[in-house]
Amino acid sequence: MDQMTPCFNYHDCENCPIRERGVCARCDDRELVPLNEIKYYRSYEAGQTMVWSGDAMDFVGSVVTGIATLTQTLGDGRRQMVGLLLPSDFVGHPGRACAAYDVTATTDIVMCCVRKKPFEDMMLQTPHLLQRLLEITLDELDASREWMLLLGRKTAREKIASLISIIARRDASAHAAGSGGVTIALPLSREAMADYLGLTLETVSRQISALKHDQVIVIERKRRITIPDMDRLLEEAGDDTDGGMPVREGDPKLVPRSSARQ
Amino acid sequence: MDQMTPCFNYHDCENCPIRERGVCARCDDRELVPLNEIKYYRSYEAGQTMVWSGDAMDFVGSVVTGIATLTQTLGDGRRQMVGLLLPSDFVGHPGRACAAYDVTATTDIVMCCVRKKPFEDMMLQTPHLLQRLLEITLDELDASREWMLLLGRKTAREKIASLISIIARRDASAHAAGSGGVTIALPLSREAMADYLGLTLETVSRQISALKHDQVIVIERKRRITIPDMDRLLEEAGDDTDGGMPVREGDPKLVPRSSARQ
DNA sequence: CGGTCTTTTGATGATACTCAACATTGGTGG
DNA sequence: CCACCAATGTTGAGTATCATCAAAAGACCG
Numbered sequence: 001m002d003q004m005t006p007c008f009n010y011h012d013c014e015n016c017p018i019r020e021r022g023v024c025a026r027c028d029d030r031e032l033v034p035l036n037e038i039k040y041y042r043s044y045e046a047g048q049t050m051v052w053s054g055d056a057m058d059f060v061g062s063v064v065t066g067i068a069t070l071t072q073t074l075g076d077g078r079r080q081m082v083g084l085l086l087p088s089d090f091v092g093h094p095g096r097a098c099a100a101y102d103v104t105a106t107t108d109i110v111m112c113c114v115r116k117k118p119f120e121d122m123m124l125q126t127p128h129l130l131q132r133l134l135e136i137t138l139d140e141l142d143a144s145r146e147w148m149l150l151l152g153r154k155t156a157r158e159k160i161a162s163l164i165s166i167i168a169r170r171d172a173s174a175h176a177a178g179s180g181g182v183t184i185a186l187p188l189s190r191e192a193m194a195d196y197l198g199l200t201l202e203t204v205s206r207q208i209s210a211l212k213h214d215q216v217i218v219i220e221r222k223r224r225i226t227i228p229d230m231d232r233l234l235e236e237a238g239d240d241t242d243g244g245m246p247v248r249e250g251d252p253k254l255v256p257r258s259s260a261r262q
Numbered sequence: 263m264d265q266m267t268p269c270f271n272y273h274d275c276e277n278c279p280i281r282e283r284g285v286c287a288r289c290d291d292r293e294l295v296p297l298n299e300i301k302y303y304r305s306y307e308a309g310q311t312m313v314w315s316g317d318a319m320d321f322v323g324s325v326v327t328g329i330a331t332l333t334q335t336l337g338d339g340r341r342q343m344v345g346l347l348l349p350s351d352f353v354g355h356p357g358r359a360c361a362a363y364d365v366t367a368t369t370d371i372v373m374c375c376v377r378k379k380p381f382e383d384m385m386l387q388t389p390h391l392l393q394r395l396l397e398i399t400l401d402e403l404d405a406s407r408e409w410m411l412l413l414g415r416k417t418a419r420e421k422i423a424s425l426i427s428i429i430a431r432r433d434a435s436a437h438a439a440g441s442g443g444v445t446i447a448l449p450l451s452r453e454a455m456a457d458y459l460g461l462t463l464e465t466v467s468r469q470i471s472a473l474k475h476d477q478v479i480v481i482e483r484k485r486r487i488t489i490p491d492m493d494r495l496l497e498e499a500g501d502d503t504d505g506g507m508p509v510r511e512g513d514p515k516l517v518p519r520s521s522a523r524q
Numbered sequence: 525c526g527g528t529c530t531t532t533t534g535a536t537g538a539t540a541c542t543c544a545a546c547a548t549t550g551g552t553g554g
Numbered sequence: 555c556c557a558c559c560a561a562t563g564t565t566g567a568g569t570a571t572c573a574t575c576a577a578a579a580g581a582c583c584g
Contacts (some may be wrong), residue, residue, distance in 0.1 A: 074413045074500055079520035080414040081405040093400055098402055130392050137399045138355055142362055144406045145344035149334045152342040152460025156572065178551070190531060191520070195351045198414025205532055222531075222578055222581075238336055240436035253315035258453070259462045331553065395561065452563060465540055467564055484549075484563070530581070538573075547564065554557085 012036060016112070021088035022062045023136065026128040035129075038118045044068075044105040044232025051091075053105040059113045060092030072103040082144070086170070090136050092178060092210050094120050099222040103217040103221070106187060132206045153259070154238055159197040161236035163215065181218075181228040224254055274298060278374070283350035284324045286397065297391075300380045306330075306367040313353075313365040319377045322354030328371030329449050330365040333457060344406070345456040348432070352398050356382050368449055410453040413460045415521070416500055422469040423460040423498035426479065430489055443490040444479075473498065 013019060013032045025036055042061070044050050051057055051067065062087050070083035082101060085091060086165060094116065114122075123129050128156045150162055164184070171184045186193070190208075194201040216236055218226040227233050275281060275294045286297055305321070306312050312330065313319055325347050332345035344363060347353060353365060356378065378386075385391050412424055424448070433446045448455070452470075456463040471477045478490040478498055489495050 072277070072407065073520075074411070074415060076519065078415040078513070080411040082410045093404070095397060095400070101407070107449065124389070124393075126316070127386070127389055127392065130389065130396060131386075134396045134399060135357060135391060135397065138357070141403045141406060142397060143361070144403060144410060148344045148406060148410055149336070149342040149414055153336060153340040153525085158584085191291060195520050199386055201531080203572060205530095206572095209373075209532070240336075258335075258339065258457050451561095462541060463563080464542085464565085468540090471564070525584105527584090528582085530579105532577105532579070534578100536574080536576105539571090541570075541579085543566105544570085545564100545566080547562100549562070550560095552557100552559085554555105 010160040016064065017087040018062060018112075021130050022060075022112070023090055023129060025067045026132040027126065029127055029249050030129070031128055032125075034122060035051070035114070036123070039112055039114050040115050041064065041110055043108065043110045045107055046107050046109075048105045049102060050098050050109075050111075051099045051101075051106055053099055054095060054121060055099055057099040057116070059115050060090070060094065060119050061113035062109040063087050063089050064112050065106070067106040067193065068109055069104050069106055069195075071104065072101055072223070073118065079195045080198060082206070086247075089140075090133065092116065094123065094133075095224050106192065121161045133203055149239075156199055157210065157236065158238040159199060160193075160211060161216070161233055162212075162239065163193060163197060164225065164227070165230075165233050168230070168233070181226050182230060183220075183224065183226045275301075277362065278326065280324060280326055280350040280374075284374070285352055285391060285394050286324075288394040290390070290492045293388055294392055296384060297334075297376070299374050301374055303372055304375050305370065305372045306473045308367055308369050308371075310367045312367055312371075312451065313361045313363075315361055317361055318359060319354060319378070321363040321377050322352070322356065323355070323373040323375035325349050325351050326372040326374050329368040330371055331366050331368055331454065335365055335412050342460060343454070351402075352395065354378065356395075358387065368454065379465070411501075417471065417503060418459075418465050418469050419450070419460055419498065420500040421461060422455075422466065422473060423495055424501065425455060425459060426473075426487065426489070427492075427495050427499050430492070430495070443488050444492065445482075445486065445488045448485045448487065453508075463517070472503070 013024060013036050014022075014029075014128055016022070019025070024032065027035065040062070044066075053072065065087055068085040068091075069081050071079050071081050080139065083089075085103070092110070093100065120246065123133070134188050154162060164186075167186065168182050168184050172183070190201045190204050193199075194204045197204065199207075208217075208219070212219050215228070216232055218228060220226065267480075275286060275298050276291075278286075279283070281287070286294065303326070305326075309401050312492065315334065327349055330347040330353075331343050332347065333343045341508065342511050347350075347365070354361065385395070412421055415422065424446075429448065430444050430446050433444070451462045452466050455461075456466045457510070459466065470479075471483070474481050477490070478494055480490060482488065
């Protein structure tokens, strides 16, 4: 269980695993000095809620190792995941006093934190920090909009296929995509997947079984799956680049209803 | 039809209707000078597609007057609106060459545009521009996450009630909320509302009829509705602040399933 | 080996989609 | 001014998908 015990003895930013991708990515060595001084590490155990929605939040931070989720909850308990935080992702909203979402550690996690006020002050003096945070936020916005398409218009089966392909795409860089297929670890429980996809956990389970039955995926050890044919999975995910010609103009009668499935 | 013919003779930014809220909001008069020189206005008619997803996009811009939508489309024609652009909202992704969404004018619209390259150059030299764009993007991200909750977990009825209350909240500043109730104009067709909410237009129509039948709203002239009791509407929208005590810890058995409705 | 937690599977039902017909609205031209 | 048309919106009947309730089977852990 190597990755379960992240020993952080980098107290300098230079050896940080997210040096290349975090908010600090654009900072030069000179700019790193003050950041180095005001940052501190904080770790949480798997399952622990790091921040409660509505609570005062006096710090911002970046995920160094581990995975966390952002969730929103309706008064009666319905839950929707609105963000998946992976290493280098940023948490917090400069300029807001309170957290807008619950932040929960899915695995054991290490955060690199800075108290909000010093961070805001530093941001005003460090365009590189500001620039990188804007980039990160714009990417996050794109991701959340892609997710909206999934939530609003995809079928249960497509949602599952999309989730698996998203995780596979991310893991792809690490686990070289051997010709025999890609194997990935699902970092989420069925319930978390349901919260992610706007489904019930039963539907998630059923659709995973169905994809397995249809040999789109192969299951080994519940939380570990192999994808024999990536293209096949992407087809199932629905967002392939338009099987035929791109219909853009012309006879409106030919444009299908926006909710049409299949 | 006064607002249908927006005569733009402000060629200086000072009198601009979005001076207070646009990307330029934080700029001082000195910073406004170069912006003034590189900006240009561009208008589109209602229904016109301003940008096609995937096309090269060599400018960024802000909505000055009118309304536009961002939509994503699946290969088979299913459509999901992923953003609603109101005056002062920003369009474009500095650092990206291609548009990620279709941008369509819902009403006649006037945009204040800047070619992308000059804008990016100027942004690097103008922290106020960068700061404001970050603020706008963070707000947009929050909005899209709230929307994800709606898409993933709300019922059709709640979705409609939410949409109406969102529009009402925005209009509230303009049309003083008389004690007799608020009257708002729906800027969207039933189909556009369906694309927004992840429903079919029939379901939208049915739920509007149902809310009317239950006297949550009063309809006059199809695209114009009155809200007699705002609190009632917010209740129907589902995101009220938890009828009872906020359940946070304690017996997990008491926490309802995340997909439970009602 | 019993306990709890997670996951799977089954039976049933409600919500929202599909297809279809009809009503209303707004604009155009006789 | 009214008839007509196209676009938009409403309503109805039947159905598919996914949620709910329930129970059993696997996993994990002391």
